[in-house]
Amino acid sequence: MGRDINLTVKLGGLELKNPVMVASGTFGYGEEYSWLVDLNQLGAVVVKGLSLKPKLGNLPPRLVETPCGLINAIGLENIGVKRFVEEKLPFLKQFDTKVIVNIFGYSVGEYAQLAEFLSSASIDALEINISCPNIKESGRLFGTDPKMAQEVTKAVCQHTHLPVFVKLTPMVTDITGIVEAVMEAGADGVSLINTIPAMAVNIYTRRPRLGNVTGGMSGPCLKPIALKLIWDIVQKMRVPIIGIGGITNYEDALEFLIVGARAVQIGTANFVNPKTSIEIIEGIQQYLKKQGLKDINEVIGTLRI
């Protein structure tokens, strides 16, 4: 099926055999879902956010379900970049898919070190998370200040030959300013959106429902917001965009592609239906066929106003 249909997309220095990836933090280190999902079919796997040192993460409870959404306050728990390369990467390398490593640090220097360390590992790209609402230590987020975002990006790009994508938070006054800043600093593209800062309260105990008080919301309710932010960027400049936020089926994915994202990531939907990413790839193929198109690139960025 679909042999004659081209799904290959190019994002800066990264080429994917199809535009569908699984999002950081929602697919573990790939292994967890390998029982249910044929990783060979995916455009890429983005692994759980990694830091220099292992990180314990936040106190429980870490999850709250909301209408059409999920708030998480995992707190970026991870095994650290070193153990990842030793223990997890070999498994992922068995598959015919790109491996993108999501990283975060507490200082510009840490980002640079992470980039340098990972450049010698056999991975395909870096996604730098400058937008996780769950890092408390960092005080003001890197992702909300164009200058800081630029500095971090520059530091990473100077320390790696790998394609670099910067993952953005939606909660900024002007998304295009941030995008300009990170592209100037040498990024290959941007991925957005990360979760939206959110909160929930237990009215009987009058306490927050998350151990960390606040968290980040993901899920279907994000889609209309993410689309609009991507549209804001597309109207102003040509830059490789990875669309993320609330994608649950091929129709959702196509909305992002039509608006101008060149690839998409599936997050929370993996929990609901682990086969979402595979079904989306198939759905996109069917759609192209029915529309008489032969190449996904004929769809990307073709919104008619």
Add this chain to the structure above:
Amino acid sequence: MGRDINLTVKLGGLELKNPVMVASGTFGYGEEYSWLVDLNQLGAVVVKGLSLKPKLGNLPPRLVETPCGLINAIGLENIGVKRFVEEKLPFLKQFDTKVIVNIFGYSVGEYAQLAEFLSSASIDALEINISCPNIKESGRLFGTDPKMAQEVTKAVCQHTHLPVFVKLTPMVTDITGIVEAVMEAGADGVSLINTIPAMAVNIYTRRPRLGNVTGGMSGPCLKPIALKLIWDIVQKMRVPIIGIGGITNYEDALEFLIVGARAVQIGTANFVNPKTSIEIIEGIQQYLKKQGLKDINEVIGTLRI
């Protein structure tokens, strides 16, 4: 029922017999819902946003349903402040409820004129909308720039004796900066959140699903985001807050009050269940009774961390 329970709340210069209002744009001019809702029971009615001149609004389609959300691009259609006072206000004045008029202009001067004009009408407060994502003419939104927000607020406050609330957009990097700015300018409080900029695409026509291309999202999916923004404010300063966003039942309303809002507004939920606001007032009363409390002010801002 509940005679012995106090629901009165004070927000700056405005006192409400209970903290439950209906939100601007979701309750028409009050009359439309008076068949279904006893307006006498409401803390206040906030009427559809008014401008100096009548406004036609955006091209259809103006509505798109999303998972747990609604995107609207009404484009602030309204009959203008003059006709409102002549044709709609007399009806509202028959009821024992406060009337809050939501206003928007295209320049600081227009806001001032609106405030001046309405100060001679028999209304109870002004809510200034500096955050509607559907005004295209205004270019950059007043609500995202602390300086602009301050200027508008100052102009309004100088031209009215009425209590003034400033309605804020969630899409800013730093909400507290905006709140500080408008409070300094003389506002009695802030109401938040307005809708979140959003978008939807028809993948078969590859066209936007709204006549205006983009719109503002409201509904249950907003609640966790609104709570978090209010929490950001509460942690930094003491200011009268009207909580808005995705409230559908008394539990939701109480979450806002516990976090620190002194009143709430019900928007999209009116469409789903027109009696939502009334049921919330009853629900809050029951809750207080069961918790052995006698005054809603014993709940407001009591989140335990």
Add this chain to the structure above:
Amino acid sequence: MILEVATVVEHRHFVASKAESFHILKLRSPEIAVQAMPGQFVMLRVNELFDPLLRRPFSIFHTEKDCLYLFYKVVGKGTSLMSQWSQGREVSLLGPLGNGFGLPSKDVPWLVAGGAGIAPLFFLHHYLKHHGYRPKILWGLRYRISQELIDFLSKYLDNIVIYTEDGSLGYQGLVTEGVEKLYQITKPSKIYACGPIPMLKSVYDWLKNKDIPMEVSLEAQMACGIGACLGCIIKGKEGYKKVCCEGPVFDAREIKWDEI
């Protein structure tokens, strides 16, 4: 305008072999049923969740004592959830909403329906007959409908002519062709139409220079259903019109057909 908890009394499914299947839902809804007029509609809540969020609008298809009937086609999330409803289920109903059809000044009115657009015209047909008119119905369908549905409708409707695009039932062709043909033989006193926009447009195009009044029942995405949200507008010659409360029935000459 009433908010009422109705109860499903009966639910009939008319599943045709090809594509379109129709359903008739009988609801006990005493207060709304007695007030309902042809052309009016109700908005119902599909479930108690927020997905789907909004109420769905449906024309009133028929009333019978304290019950009302809806006639619907499954097109998406809401209608497919509805199709699973069984007897006894409670449904929150808001209605009757909208303006309804006006009576014709004289006999014989024609009722032109496309697909599920039959719903309000069925009610109108019944009402007109009750008031001494002898309405004709022309109904256009994509494919044939199930025999059970034909039998069901035949109990109520005489003078009905069916057109299917593929000729699998009644005449082959578009219902608008039927209108033109019938016009060779006899003239309508008024035309009432409900169905897809292209159908309405072509009936109106054909009619516009003739001296025959025409009312159409239109659809729009709705949130409130009562004129409060300003979401459901269409372009009229004299500005925007709210479909929910200034319609859903409009004088066809008031609509800007080339802009909708």
Add this chain to the structure above:
Amino acid sequence: MILEVATVVEHRHFVASKAESFHILKLRSPEIAVQAMPGQFVMLRVNELFDPLLRRPFSIFHTEKDCLYLFYKVVGKGTSLMSQWSQGREVSLLGPLGNGFGLPSKDVPWLVAGGAGIAPLFFLHHYLKHHGYRPKILWGLRYRISQELIDFLSKYLDNIVIYTEDGSLGYQGLVTEGVEKLYQITKPSKIYACGPIPMLKSVYDWLKNKDIPMEVSLEAQMACGIGACLGCIIKGKEGYKKVCCEGPVFDAREIKWDEI
């Protein structure tokens, strides 16, 4: 770990006069049923909508050929939707998940359940008997349960002692008091417990200085159910533990009881 579309074969509702009502759902789920071990669970999707969004976890209560049974209590949105399911409905099931209970080294193990916590212990009871053990079950309930449920359970469980808080069924008191009393007479080889945290805590407090192994089945809010999201952690003495894949069964001595 399998993702399977199961089918509702039978659904029994045990509605007691006061408060808590229980339901037993029998699902045909051939692949998962044959693999399931006591203490493992499944995650099921409540509907095809996104409200509720996440799958719900339920312990495997019983298996029978190609079927598995769930035993659940209605506590919120998802479980009340489930309680409306009828025969033939299709349900997406992910399972079997989690580690499951370990066998006791010798007879006689005690199974201590609170409320719906009976679910995994029922399966364990059956399994232990099959392997030649003679487990005792102590079950604590808030109120009495329906006679039908008692009859249903009695078919499978012997050696069960019931405690209700109000004394309306079995002995009056908390099940933990029952444990202490029984201990006056005889000693368990191992304790398995599942139920509300306060109950588990008090059993553990009582047990901790005795030389008896104890396994508990714990709950946490879950998203993925397979160890990928890191959302379901609880505090163990050696750091956080993922309930979904390092549990839900834990050696009671590994848990930081005073911090959960």
